[in-house]
Amino acid sequence: MxxxxxxxxxxxxxxxxxxxxxxxxxxxxxxxxxxxxxxxxxxxxxxxxxxxxxxxxxxxxxxxxxxxxxxxxxxxxxxxxxxxxxxxxxxxxxxxxxxxxxxxxxxxxxxxxxxxxxxxxxxxxxxxxxxxxxxxxxxxxxxxxxxxxxxxxxxxxxxxxxxxxxxxxxxxxxxxxxxDINPVIWKKLIANVATNCVAALTGLRGGEAVKHEPTVNLIRALAGELAQVARAKGIDFPELENPGEFALKAFAGTKDNKVSMLQDVEAGRPTEIGNLNEVIVREGQRLGIPTPYNQAVTWLVRGVEERNRLRMERMETEGAARKA
Structure with a gap:
């Protein structure tokens, strides 16, 4: 093949x-x-x-x-x-x-x-x-x-x-x-939405983050908002009963691996926040479901992306000035 x-x-x-x-x-x-x-x-x-x-x-x-x-x-x-x-x-x-x-x-x-x-x-x-x-x-x-x-x-x-x-x-x-692939996509989305942005913003890896109570609380809150949106869309599967625990288990399984969004932030690249938390916010708005935690982390990650963009811009300007 x-x-x-x-x-x-x-x-x-x-x-x-x-x-x-x-x-x-x-x-x-x-x-x-x-x-x-x-x-x-x-x-x-x-x-x-x-x-x-x-x-x-x-x-x-x-x-x-x-x-x-x-x-x-x-x-x-x-x-x-x-x-x-x-x-x-x-x-x-x-x-x-x-x-x-x-x-x-x-x-x-x-x-x-x-x-x-x-x-x-x-x-x-x-x-x-x-x-x-x-x-x-x-x-x-x-x-x-x-x-x-x-x-x-x-x-x-x-x-x-x-x-x-x-x-x-x-x-x-x-x-x-x-x-039907949709429930499978949403199942993985729990982990991606609840943990990728947290890793990107804190720099913590999975094994570290699941031992830190404030981080654990944020992961649970993000996963809980996603579960509400999923159910409002008519999507249901067992992990939505306790989405926070599912996300924490998945994050712990990454151990010392840097999740992709943390890799992107550290490399100065754009992130996939638009296909993750930002989508949950939009769907929540459409369905009348508040998603304040997902909105907050979306704004923060967009801020990090802007910081990285400006940093690259300054480096390019300084590099051009040195060559002149």
Missing amino acids: RVGIVGAGVLGSIFGSLLSQKGFDVTLVEVLEERVRLIEREGLWLQMPDGSRVHTRVAITSDPARVGVQDVVMVCVKGYHTASAIRGALPMVGPDTVVLSVQNGLGNLETIAGVVGPDRVVGGITAHSGMPVGMNEVRYVGGLGPLLVIGPYDGVRRPGFERLVEALRKAGLDVHDVD
Whole structure:
């Protein structure tokens, strides 16, 4: 099965390596030319949860048109890049191609469906994570639950979806399939909404944050607001009974790993706050449900993003002045 993975960051590299090891014909598509050249030259390294280090040779390019039509296009970019990424990936999408989103937050499936049509879109959720070690090396820390849970965006199980499920399972990967992906997305959203912003604002890692009472209180409050919004939308699953405890357990499971939003803040990049807490605020406003904690952390993270933007602007100005 030919799989084109859009985005060779942490998640794209993990899936690229794991799928390549299982015999899939994988091509990574990455906009950062420095990373493309490095992986072309030296391959991809994955530090496994058991401490071993696995080297994989995987094809990579910055030009989707060179890849050709794929059986599966897997989207592994940040939510704010989804629209541009799927438009750029169109040369890889043929009549029978399945487009699989493995992204955090809400709105990604709708964006992809608006470009390629809802009938070919599959939602995917993973609780597994990692951290960058270098441009071509990732520390894969694993996670609670299966590697991947997937379901058709519109709830219709078409042949392309069934072929994907069969190929992943035949390869021995821990993959679950569902008819309705929405509850699965919202289940992961509990952890993302309640903990990612907290890590970004405090700098704490999961193992540290769950031992700090004020932080624990904030996590519970954020998760509680999400649960109210989810139920108002008609979404229900067992974890909504005690969303704070679920979020804390998930956060503790990351141990000393830096969650993605903390990685983004420290690197001066934009965050996925718009696909996480900001969505909860908007949905709460639409449904008449107050979400003051999610609103507050959204404002704070947007402030951090602005600080980082201004810092980069000053550095560029000072660099230009030194060259003059």
